[in-house]
Amino acid sequence: xxDPKRLLEENTDEFENELLRSVRADAMTDRNRQxxxxxxxxxxxxxxxxxxxxxxxxxxxxxKAGFFKSVSTATVKWIAICSVAALVPTAAWVARSQRxxxxxxxxxxxxxxxxxxxxxxEPPAAPLGTPPAxxxxxxxxxxxxxxxxxPATQAAQPAASATLADEVAALQVARTALAGHDPxxxxxxxxxxxxxxxxxxxxxxxxxxxxxxxxxxxxxATASAMGDRFLAAHPHSPYADRVRSILSAPKGAAKDTPxx
Amino acid sequence: MIKNREAGNSAGVIxxxxxxxxxxxxxxxxxxxxxxxxxADDRRFRQMVGQNLDFIWRCLRRMGIASGDVDDAAQxxxxxxxxxxxxITLGSERAFLFSTASRIAANARRSVHRRDxxxxxxxxxxxxxSPSQEELSDQLRARALxxxxxxxxxxxxxxxxxxxxxxxxxxxxxxxxxSIPLGTVGSxxxxxxxxxxxxxxxxxxxxxxxxxx
Numbered sequence: 001x002x003d004p005k006r007l008l009e010e011n012t013d014e015f016e017n018e019l020l021r022s023v024r025a026d027a028m029t030d031r032n033r034q035x036x037x038x039x040x041x042x043x044x045x046x047x048x049x050x051x052x053x054x055x056x057x058x059x060x061x062x063x064k065a066g067f068f069k070s071v072s073t074a075t076v077k078w079i080a081i082c083s084v085a086a087l088v089p090t091a092a093w094v095a096r097s098q099r100x101x102x103x104x105x106x107x108x109x110x111x112x113x114x115x116x117x118x119x120x121x122e123p124p125a126a127p128l129g130t131p132p133a134x135x136x137x138x139x140x141x142x143x144x145x146x147x148x149x150x151p152a153t154q155a156a157q158p159a160a161s162a163t164l165a166d167e168v169a170a171l172q173v174a175r176t177a178l179a180g181h182d183p184x185x186x187x188x189x190x191x192x193x194x195x196x197x198x199x200x201x202x203x204x205x206x207x208x209x210x211x212x213x214x215x216x217x218x219x220x221a222t223a224s225a226m227g228d229r230f231l232a233a234h235p236h237s238p239y240a241d242r243v244r245s246i247l248s249a250p251k252g253a254a255k256d257t258p259x260x
Numbered sequence: 261m262i263k264n265r266e267a268g269n270s271a272g273v274i275x276x277x278x279x280x281x282x283x284x285x286x287x288x289x290x291x292x293x294x295x296x297x298x299x300a301d302d303r304r305f306r307q308m309v310g311q312n313l314d315f316i317w318r319c320l321r322r323m324g325i326a327s328g329d330v331d332d333a334a335q336x337x338x339x340x341x342x343x344x345x346x347x348i349t350l351g352s353e354r355a356f357l358f359s360t361a362s363r364i365a366a367n368a369r370r371s372v373h374r375r376d377x378x379x380x381x382x383x384x385x386x387x388x389x390s391p392s393q394e395e396l397s398d399q400l401r402a403r404a405l406x407x408x409x410x411x412x413x414x415x416x417x418x419x420x421x422x423x424x425x426x427x428x429x430x431x432x433x434x435x436x437x438x439s440i441p442l443g444t445v446g447s448x449x450x451x452x453x454x455x456x457x458x459x460x461x462x463x464x465x466x467x468x469x470x471x472x473x
Contacts (some may be wrong), residue, residue: 003431004446006424007453016460019409022402023426026321028314032331036317039335040342042309173339176332180367185336188343 039173167202174209183216208239212246301345308353316361322422323365324411337361358437409459417452
């Protein structure tokens with residue numbers, strides 16, 4: 001069966017053709033690519049090395065599209081500053097509360113530190129830290145290398161603001177999923193957050209999002225147990241009312257996730 | 261392979277994996293799926309991302325995700341894929357990713373619609389700026405109008421239209437990505453084109469296209 005011609009090739013309606021041509025502008029920018037890869041815990045360098053080994057034409061296309069280009073320092077700064085500014089009050093409270101109790105103990109992390117992959121392609125002078133390029137001799141399951149990073153105190157030293165911005169971005173994935181009524185997707189994103197930031201400053205927010213996701217998914221027993229633990233640990237948290245609201249909501253009346 | 265799309269279950273792949281997800285996440289997950297990837301899965305996942313990231317990103321945008329939200333949606337697609345590598349048949353990675361992207365785009369459209377019913381064209385930002393549309397370039401305005409057409413098109417027609425007309429995939433590839441027969445691709449494509457023509461004609465009749473040229 002031979003393929004029909006594309007509409008754009010045979011269409012004579014100029015207005016329709018203009019609409020069809022307009023989508024040609026849809027393309028990932030380097031910034032888009034960096035954001036997505038950071039969100040899924042893949043380093044640009046590591047990904048490229050792997051796909052190059054696979055010798056795929058798609059990889060060539062990706063490389064041609066500018067896969068190796070770095071995000072500009074100014075752009076990264078801007079993103080980090082905006083993200084941190086938006087979360088200063090919350091992060092401050094979280095930082096204080098985490099000194100006294102941990103609601104969701106992070107998994108053990110004993111492996112050698114591996115640099116956050118999302119920053120592997122940043123220019124050396126970037127203020128957000130310049131970890132070494134992803135080493136392909138490293139353990140193969142370095143898709144989420146942050147899961148095996150050194151303790152949080154060490155991880156936080158290079159650039160606390162960048163880490164917080166990364167945390168914000170990671171949690172945003174969960175928020176988006178919840179807003180789209182995809183609780184399973186949100187839980188996947190929250191697991192990813194937890195592995196990347198085992199001692200993250202936004203841990204309580206992640207816990208609240210998880211409670212919301214479990215509730216949306218119908219697992220009210222687990223959500224309730226988690227919520228009770230949270231309220232016992234953080235009775236005066238800004239999130240306390242929200243947790244109570246989630247837990248007291250009638251079945252099937254999951255609340256919309258707050259917008260960013 | 262994705263088998264149940266033809267049964268009208270747009271969330272087919274996702275629902276197949278629900279039991280696995282439930283057992284993995286309840287009561288409290290002990291670690292992220294991606295952190296537990298075996299070396300072979302790790303390589304496979306990286307290859308999936310390398311080969312499909314641009315494609316999925318464009319498809320998400322063309323299926324109605326606002327430009328500012330496409331990155332998050334793309335992350336979500338690949339996080340889902342990472343958590344379900346075991347059930348993704350070798351060779352059908354792109355089909356899985358597209359199916360997931362289609363579902364996420366549909367959820368996003370519904371979510372946006374729920375959040376703000378006052379807007380008529382909510383899944384794209386171009387229309388939100390309608391008061392200043394005349395200031396937009398012709399191309400941006402055309403893109404915003406194209407968003408309107410695509411977002412209002414029935415889902416199964418939009419998928420074929422996006423893959424064949426916009427992504428310019430061969431019919432055989434469209435059939436593979438959607439896991440539907442070649443004949444079904446052809447019939448959906450015909451209907452999608454008719455739908456496209458009708459919507460554009462209505463747009464022109466209402467004067468939306470005025471000033472395009």
